[in-house]
Amino acid sequence: ETGVTQTPRHLVMGMTNKKSLKCEQHLGHNAMYWYKQSAKKPLELMFVYSLEERVENNSVPSRFSPECPNSSHLFLHLHTLQPEDSALYLCASSLMVAGGLTDTQYFGPGTRLTVL
Amino acid sequence: RKEVEQDPGPFNVPEGATVAFNCTYSNSASQSFFWYRQDCRKEPKLLMSVYSSGNEDGRFTAQLNRASQYISLLIRDSKLSDSATYLCVVNADSGGGADGLTFGKGTHLIIQP
Numbered sequence: 001e002t003g004v005t006q007t008p009r010h011l012v013m014g015m016t017n018k019k020s021l022k023c024e025q026h027l028g029h030n031a032m033y034w035y036k037q038s039a040k041k042p043l044e045l046m047f048v049y050s051l052e053e054r055v056e057n058n059s060v061p062s063r064f065s066p067e068c069p070n071s072s073h074l075f076l077h078l079h080t081l082q083p084e085d086s087a088l089y090l091c092a093s094s095l096m097v098a099g100g101l102t103d104t105q106y107f108g109p110g111t112r113l114t115v116l
Numbered sequence: 117r118k119e120v121e122q123d124p125g126p127f128n129v130p131e132g133a134t135v136a137f138n139c140t141y142s143n144s145a146s147q148s149f150f151w152y153r154q155d156c157r158k159e160p161k162l163l164m165s166v167y168s169s170g171n172e173d174g175r176f177t178a179q180l181n182r183a184s185q186y187i188s189l190l191i192r193d194s195k196l197s198d199s200a201t202y203l204c205v206v207n208a209d210s211g212g213g214a215d216g217l218t219f220g221k222g223t224h225l226i227i228q229p
Contacts, residue, residue, distance in 0.1 A: 107159035107160050
């Protein structure tokens with residue numbers, strides 16, 4: 001077990017729905033991440049939160065909205081998604097070390113999202 | 117532009133054989149290097165970090181060549197359970213700001229009985 005949990009594990013939604021993905025880490029880490037993994041593509045970093053502040057947003061469309069209420073929880077709010085947004089969404093956490101370098105990342109099991 | 121390149125494979129290798137694959141990275145400022153393993157429909161899990169001096173963990177050996185900007189992974193006496201996708205991961209120091217990791221597409225390894 002990785003100590004990072006994600007819910008739901010599977011989600012099917014229509015393009016007009018609003019849903020949220022949840023991630024929780026029990027490792028005492030202070031940085032959390034959202035990644036998107038599509039078929040035959042490398043993991044794409046979406047958002048980075050360090051000490052509960054968003055520090056990176058890699059040109060992600062506004063239909064994805066992250067929220068980090070505390071260092072243990074991370075949400076990804078979804079609305080008006082497109083079929084091409086169907087993918088595995090992975091949450092990860094790590095411990096920020098001196099110099100801003102990230103330490104080893106621990107991944108949750110992911111949410112497999114299908115947009116109809 | 118950050119890039120990490122890997123041969124996607126698949127590498128079909130008989131059980132007990134030794135297999136090696138490389139990964140190249142384009143950002144010369146990269147500071148940390150890792151190999152992750154991802155089983156089918158599962159999340160990536162850290163296999164090992166890669167240090168400048170090279171490091172070994174049981175049957176696995178990782179090496180870093182900064183001059184040529186590549187890292188390698190060697191698996192000796194391969195087991196059926198080694199079948200997975202191996203992700204090369206590189207982290208560049210963004211000058212003090214938090215940064216995520218850059219993942220390669222992965223190399224698919226199939227160990228055959």
